[in-house]
Amino acid sequence: MTLQSALTAKLDGTPVRSLKPAGNPRASGRYTRSKALRWLVRAVSLAIFLLAWQLLTAEHVHLWLRFTNFPTPIQVAKDFGKQLQTALYWEDVAQSMVRILTGFVLAAVAGVGFGVLVSRSKLAEDLLQPLFEVARPIPAIALVPVAILLFPTNEQGIVFITFAAAFFPILVSTRHAVRALPTVWEDAVRTMGGGRIRVLRSVVLPGVLPGVFGGLSVGMGVAWICVISAEMLSGNFGVGYRTWQAYTIVDYPSVLVGMITIGLLGWVTSSAVELAGRRATRWLPGEARTSR
Amino acid sequence: MTKTAAMHLSAQDVTLGYGTFLAGTTPYGTFLAGNTPCGRAPVVRGLNFEVEGGEIFVIVGSSGCGKTTLLRGLAGLLPPASGRLLADGTAICATSPDRALVFQDDALLPWRSARRNVELPLAIRGVPRRERAGRAAHWLAQVGLAGQEDRLPRELSGGMRQRVQLARTLAGGPRAILMDEPFGALDAQTRATMQRLLITVWTASPTTVVFVTHDVDEALFLGDRVGVLGAGGLTAMITVPHKRDPGARSAPGVTAARKNILALLGEGAPQGAHNHQTAHAKAPVIAGMG
Numbered sequence: 030m031t032l033q034s035a036l037t038a039k040l041d042g043t044p045v046r047s048l049k050p051a052g053n054p055r056a057s058g059r060y061t062r063s064k065a066l067r068w069l070v071r072a073v074s075l076a077i078f079l080l081a082w083q084l085l086t087a088e089h090v091h092l093w094l095r096f097t098n099f100p101t102p103i104q105v106a107k108d109f110g111k112q113l114q115t116a117l118y119w120e121d122v123a124q125s126m127v128r129i130l131t132g133f134v135l136a137a138v139a140g141v142g143f144g145v146l147v148s149r150s151k152l153a154e155d156l157l158q159p160l161f162e163v164a165r166p167i168p169a170i171a172l173v174p175v176a177i178l179l180f181p182t183n184e185q186g187i188v189f190i191t192f193a194a195a196f197f198p199i200l201v202s203t204r205h206a207v208r209a210l211p212t213v214w215e216d217a218v219r220t221m222g223g224g225r226i227r228v229l230r231s232v233v234l235p236g237v238l239p240g241v242f243g244g245l246s247v248g249m250g251v252a253w254i255c256v257i258s259a260e261m262l263s264g265n266f267g268v269g270y271r272t273w274q275a276y277t278i279v280d281y282p283s284v285l286v287g288m289i290t291i292g293l294l295g296w297v298t299s300s301a302v303e304l305a306g307r308r309a310t311r312w313l314p315g316e317a318r319t320s321r
Numbered sequence: 322m323t324k325t326a327a328m329h330l331s332a333q334d335v336t337l338g339y340g341t342f343l344a345g346t347t348p349y350g351t352f353l354a355g356n357t358p359c360g361r362a363p364v365v366r367g368l369n370f371e372v373e374g375g376e377i378f379v380i381v382g383s384s385g386c387g388k389t390t391l392l393r394g395l396a397g398l399l400p401p402a403s404g405r406l407l408a409d410g411t412a413i414c415a416t417s418p419d420r421a422l423v424f425q426d427d428a429l430l431p432w433r434s435a436r437r438n439v440e441l442p443l444a445i446r447g448v449p450r451r452e453r454a455g456r457a458a459h460w461l462a463q464v465g466l467a468g469q470e471d472r473l474p475r476e477l478s479g480g481m482r483q484r485v486q487l488a489r490t491l492a493g494g495p496r497a498i499l500m501d502e503p504f505g506a507l508d509a510q511t512r513a514t515m516q517r518l519l520i521t522v523w524t525a526s527p528t529t530v531v532f533v534t535h536d537v538d539e540a541l542f543l544g545d546r547v548g549v550l551g552a553g554g555l556t557a558m559i560t561v562p563h564k565r566d567p568g569a570r571s572a573p574g575v576t577a578a579r580k581n582i583l584a585l586l587g588e589g590a591p592q593g594a595h596n597h598q599t600a601h602a603k604a605p606v607i608a609g610m611g
Contacts, residue, residue: 217428220396221442221493222418231441235432312432314475 100282108282109289117271122290125268128184129256129298132191136248140196141241144203145233161200169194169255173262187259187267194255195248199241206240207233239313242306249302253295268294327374327529328409328419328497330395335404337394338364338387365390367554368404372497375527379540382550383586388533391550392499395531396422408497418446421495426506428486429474435461435485436470442493460488463522480511484518491522497529505534516542520565537582541575542567549585557585 079102084090086101100108112118146153147161169190176186214232223231260269272287365387372378382388393399394406397416406413408420421442429438439457448456461470464484474482483503490498504512516539523530534540540547541561549557559582562574569575 211427213424213428214430216393216396216398216422217424217430218441218445219398219416220418220420220422220499221445221489222416223441223445227445232430235430238432310432312473312475314431 098281100285104282105285105289109286112283112286118290121266121268121271122294124266125256125260125294128187128260128267129191129252132188132256133195133249133252135188136192136195136199136252137245139192140199140244140248141203141237144200144241145207145229145237147200148204148207149229149233161197165197165201169251170258170262173259176259177263183263183265187256187264190259191252191256195252198247198251199244202240202244202247203237206237209240210236239306239310242302242310245302245306246299249299250295253291253298257291326496327376327527329374330372330497330529330531331407332368332370332394333405333407335368335394335406336364336366336402337368337399338390338402365394365550365554366552370548370555370558372529372531374496374529376545377523377530377532377543379532379534379544379547380550380555381534381537381540381547381582381586383535386550386552388535388550389501392422392501392531392533395497395499396420398422418442418493419496421490421493421498423486423490423498423500423503425502426479426482429482429489431474434471434473435466435477435488438474438485439489439492442489446493456492457488460492461485463491463525464488464518478511480507480515483507483515487515487519487522491526495528497531500530500532502534503532504539505536512536512539517567519543537579537586538570540582541578542570547578547582549582551585557581 082102085096086099088096090096143157143161147157148154172190172193173186176189177183180186180189210233214236215228218228218232256267257269257272260267261273264270268287268290272284272291275281275283275287368391370378380388380391390399394401395408395413397413397420400414408417413420429435430441433441436454436457439460440453443453443456444450458467458470461467461484464487466481466484466488469477469481474485477485486503504515507515519530520543530543532540532543542565544561545564547559547561548555549559559578562578563569563572
């Protein structure tokens with residue numbers, strides 16, 4: 030059971046450090062105690078889940094749902110430990126991270142850029158909006174044939190699909206954030222003699238940040254879905270490819286290791302986005318900040 | 322007219338609030354210039370007035386009669402549908418740092434500290450970066466906010482935020498200040514303090530002030546002249562007796578002027594305006610007399 034508890038500690042230990050707001054001034058004794066209690070409850074929840082999983086799989090339970098061939102958490106943990114020591118595992122992780130970060134950063138830049146352009150210029154809106162509205166409902170993963178036709182390498186195709194997935198949530202949230210900006214800020218800057226560029230730099234871009242970060246969070250989630258799917262369909266390496274590969278050779282513990290890896294990577298990246306968002310929007314009024 | 326520090330403003334047969342776009346431009350004419358939400362702004366017709374340089378000209382009117390529309394016209398945010406708005410004899414066709422607009426509330430950029438808000442017009446005017454902090458501190462001290470430079474707007478009270486806004490406006494060195502019910506959201510005590518502060522800074526550096534309010538007492542305390550805005554434009558122009566004399570609130574001349582203005586406001590409610598708007602316009606007057 031030591032490995033299982035190690036796994037519990039790992040799953041539980043990561044978020045404690047990455048999600049805790051840095052330097053909270055309200056950390057009174059009472060506050061810390063209730064905080065500790067909440068983390069305990071969260072840990073217990075995970076432990077119960079793992080215990081149930083262990084019992085169901087070790088006993089090969091068959092109650093309509095079939096746990097007969099399902100790997101036990103201990104098998105998965107052992108496999109995870111083994112894989113962590115291979116270079117291949119880390120190469121796959123690095124490959125998937127490079128893909129997702131490239132696609133995501135491109136999508137963030139293009140999404141914010143086009144979102145601002147479309148909502149600030151009627152001409153740009155009429156030129157681009159119909160295009161965006163038709164392209165938006167197409168699931169990014171359905172673009173795999175297009176990616177294969179268009180891009181010289183598989184790699185570029187996968188980045189393109191990741192980009193397409195993250196682009197639309199970011200675009201739409203930016204558009205809404207620009208529309209929701211109070212006109213008084215723009216009027217103020219214009220009556221100080223500020224031109225369009227000044228309004229863009231001093232009002233629009235900082236003012237849309239809270240809305241944009243909502244889109245970035247969603248975008249990051251969708252980007253993971255699509256990078257993994259794209260890797261499963263057309264990759265030669267990467268976490269998604271390796272997971273699918275494990276399935277085709279009936280290596281179920283490795284499938285689950287792949288899934289847990291995807292979950293952890295997704296968690297870390299979206300936490301990073303949320304943390305950056307909170308840092309960038311500290312000026313928001315209290316209730317909007319602490320609603321988490 | 323010699324070019325003085327304070328600006329001369331005038332309106333000649335001005336109609337404001339019709340249409341969103343200037344005649345002759347395409348709907349795409351305002352690339353990146355933003356959406357001016359004047360389609361639903363109240364319409365003002367038949368405006369004629371002159372504001373002398375260095376004068377405080379107060380406009381009173383009930384809610385929805387177009388006071389804000391008029392100020393947006395003078396600021397250059399809204400082109401007149403007909404007639405001419407002039408600043409020092411030149412038609413107003415765009416915004417200018419010479420004509421600053423002060424808003425009722427929440428016009429500070431919430432992500433900038435008090436100092437950085439005051440630095441903004443300096444940056445727009447091209448003041449070198451190293452000089453900005455010193456000048457901003459000077460103006461914040463002028464409005465009594467020394468030591469509060471690094472606070473964010475959400476950490477300041479409503480009155481303090483309006484002080485920052487005043488400092489920001491003054492830092493830009495405008496020759497005319499257009500004030501849109503700047504103290505309307507403040508409690509009576511703070512409002513009185515802010516009125517005195519405005520007079521202090523105005524005395525120190527006289528600029529033209531066009532001040533919009535629905536508080537008749539405020540109008541009679543601050544103004545050189547009070548214009549009553551109704552459905553047919555400015556329905557009356559009253560020269561204030563005992564200008565800026567806090568002791569003269571109940572002097573006979575002031576009482577008569579107050580009665581006169583209240584009567585005009587009662588009749589001059591815009592067509593189609595609901596009764597509660599008139600009542601709303603009178604409510605602060607009663608509060609202000611206490």
